[in-house]
Amino acid sequence: MLKSLLIANRGEIACRIIRTARRMGIRTVAVYSDADANALHVRQADETVHIGPSPARESYLVGEKIIAAAKATGAEAVHPGYGFLSENAAFAQAVSDAGLIWVGPRPASITAMGLKDAAKTLMAAAGVPVTPGYMGENQEPAFLAAEAAKIGYPVLIKAVAGGGGKGMRLVEAPADFADALASCQREAASSFGNAHVLIEKYILSPRHIEVQVFGDTHGNIVHLFERDCSLQRRHQKVIEEAPAPGMDEATREALCVAAVKAAAAVDYVGAGTIEFIADGSEGLRADRIWFMEMNTRLQVEHPVTEEITGVDLVEWQLRVASGEALPKRQDELSINGWAMEARLYAEDPAKGFLPSVGRLELFELGDGGRIDTGVSDGGDVTPFYDPMIAKVIARGDNRGEARELLHDLMMQTVVWPVRTNAAFLVKALEHPDFIAGNVDTGLIGRDGDAMAEAPMPRAEGVAWAVADLMPIYGQPGLRLNAEPKTTGWFLVDGEAMEVRLDYPGVPEPRLSVKYSALGQTWELTPWRAAGGATGGISSGAILSPMPGRIIAVEVAAGDTVTTGQKLLTLEAMKMEHTLTAPFDGTVAELNASPGAQVQVEALLARIEAAEG
Incomplete structure (x- = not known):
């Protein structure tokens, strides 16, 4: 078994890996940029190495610095997490060439599946069904526009490298194609260093179903069942769940067998995900599900699989990297219960989901579920990295229980002054189609405006709650020696609301009220006018x-x-x-x-x- 591990990543996934490694008795090394000098993953690791300036291209994306840090600290292995260099075959090879263990698939497998066009060609040859589209080398805009017309609108333009919804655009009419292509290529080049795109037919009632696969160096490959990631906004996953609603056993068997076949075609080792797109217009059927791509790494949403199978996927990664066989055979794996994960982003739905940055003066997530995060009270959300600040995971004996618990957890979320999508997630979980399990990737596109609305409670309701708290401090003046924070729960406008009174103290004492309801947090400062980017x-x-x-x-x-x-x-x-x-x-x-x-x-x- 490995004794030391460098984590070539940051944020919640770095903290997640550290948690398992510590339980297994493995020493951990964290790397960090200027912006992450005081980050949670840096504080949790056994040893740390500074690798450069805040921009990722000058720190986390510089493979030479990562390898040098591993060598300098005596780390045996490198775990890339997800994002950054996790699917970079050249970096994986460089790690191995440096005499280090790469916690991931072989470089050849990454290469085979790393470009979506090549992967689809390979899968078609292996007998795995793929969606129709253009995957060729010609990247001339006029030629691509002609291919889109042949395929028939609507179409998806997708970067052949990377993922996470970046470098992807839905185009519904020919007049919109040129602008969408240019924007897609710019974003792909910026995020992945590769502007190459493919075009594929857009399925009108699409569901995003993926299968977790795992292989070892002894020739074993298993699946750990499916996840449904259909609730998306602009091709980025919002809420994921396992298993998939409406999946019957026959369809599950066909889907998972296809996923294992896809992994075997590239002699896969480690954790990977085979992503499929399903036409959900007539329910889930084996003959209406097609291969999209393979992610040759751990997925953001891997916790829901862990919650229904009882498997620690990071532990499996570390054991396989150490040369061990898979801990379980296929017939020893089963589904137990239901799990859902919500991605908490530092973004403001009321302002078009623009990212929100700043100091986390308040960062409190609900009790009763699993929280994977890379930030804490007093930490900073910077503009340099992905805005996801936490994953909130709920498990229940059935889908209804999991949904209700996740809803409760999001209602309890209090984050200030950084804005989050918590209220948006609450409304998504309350949507009738989501409750019914009738979700496709276009749901938020159709109804997202209503989900993004965050009505302020009436001022008189808040004033009543404040007046009820004020006697604690005496009137009319402030008690400067009082506790710095007092809270209470009140029924305001029909909603349970937590109201907090904060006294920052001298030399400029002021009364501020922070209150939360419906998963949203506001601040009311009675004698100071609010300002901000929308004011003008x-x-x-x-x-x-x-x-x-x-x-x-x-x-x-x-x-x-x-x-x-x-x-x-x-x-x-x-x-x-x-x-x-x-x-x-x-x-x-x-x-x-x-x-x-x-x-x-x-x-x-x-x-x-x-x-x-």
């Missing part, structure tokens, strides 16, 4: 919603613009964000240029309203 919209001010880099400017000073017209594109947290005109008018001021780095709330442009 009515005046035509276009402010940067977060720190980032301008990658495209579509207008010039003096241009006439219309409501919703694209003004510029900002890149932050590995995603592109488009800023548009709030109304018809003229570009009176422009302070943005391609390549420029901007800070949060920087004035990028000002639109002067058209007269009349």
Whole structure:
């Protein structure tokens, strides 16, 4: 068994790996960038190594620095987690060439499955059904547009490298193809260093079903059943569950056998996921499910599989990397209960899901479930990495129990002042179609606006709750020697709400009220007006919603613009964000240029309203 392990990652997955390694008696080494100097995974590891500046391309994506850190600390093995270098075959080979153990599949397997077009060709040859589309080398925009027309709209443009919804666009009409292709290629090049794309037919009632597979160096390959990841927003998973609703035993058997066949075709070792797309218009049927891609790593949503099988997948990874055979045979694996996972993101649904950054003054998640996170009270959410800050996992004896527990956990979430999607997740879990298990990947696209709404409780209701707490401190003045925080639960506007009174103290004492309901947290400061990036919209001010880099400017000073017209594109947290005109008018001021780095709330442009 391994005795020491370097984790070439950060955040919650690094903490997750450390937890299992510590239980197994394995010494852990964490690497960190400038931005992560005080991060949770750094505090939890046995040893740490600084690997460079905050941008991932200068730290976590530099393989030479990772390998040097492993050699310097005497680590035997490197675990890549997911993202970053986890599916980089050249890095996997370099780790092995350096005399270290790579906790993952063989480089040849990563290469075979790393590019979606090549993987589909390989799977078709192995007898695994694949979705129709174009997977060739010609990347000329006009040619790709012609291929899309042959396939028939709607189509998906997908980066052949990477995943996580990045470098992926749904195109519903020919007129939208050119812009979508350019944006997809830019994002793919930025995230994965590869702008190559494929085009495939978009299934109109799609469900995203994936199968967890595992292989060892002794020729054994098993599956650990399926997960349903159909609840997605812009191709990024939101809530995952295992098993899949509506999956009968015959379809499950056919699907899982196909997944094992796919893994065997590349002589797979370690943890991997075979992703399928299913046409759910007539329920799940074996003849309406097609291979999409293989992720040659541990998945973000692996905890739901662990919860229904009782298997620690990270432990299996470490045992297989040590040369051991798989701990269980296929006939020893079974499904027990139901599990759901919600991804908690530092983002603001009310502002188009723009990432939210800053200090976590409050970070409290619910009790009774499993929490995988890489942050804690007082930590910072920076603009340099993916905005996911926690995974909240619930298990029950059946789907209803798991859903109810996850709903309760999200209702209890209190995060401030960083905004999160907790309230959005609450509403998703309350959606009638989700409750019924009738989910396809377009559900949020159809009903997401209603889920993103977060109505403020009426001020008089909050004032009543505050008045009930105030006698604790005496009136009329503050007790500076009182406890710094007092909380109480009240029924405000028909909702149970926690109200907190915080007294920051001298020299500038002020009363602030933080209250949470429906999974959302607000702050009320009675004698200070609230400000923010949205405050200038009515005046035509276009402010940067977060720190980032301008990658495209579509207008010039003096241009006439219309409501919703694209003004510029900002890149932050590995995603592109488009800023548009709030109304018809003229570009009176422009302070943005391609390549420029901007800070949060920087004035990028000002639109002067058209007269009349």
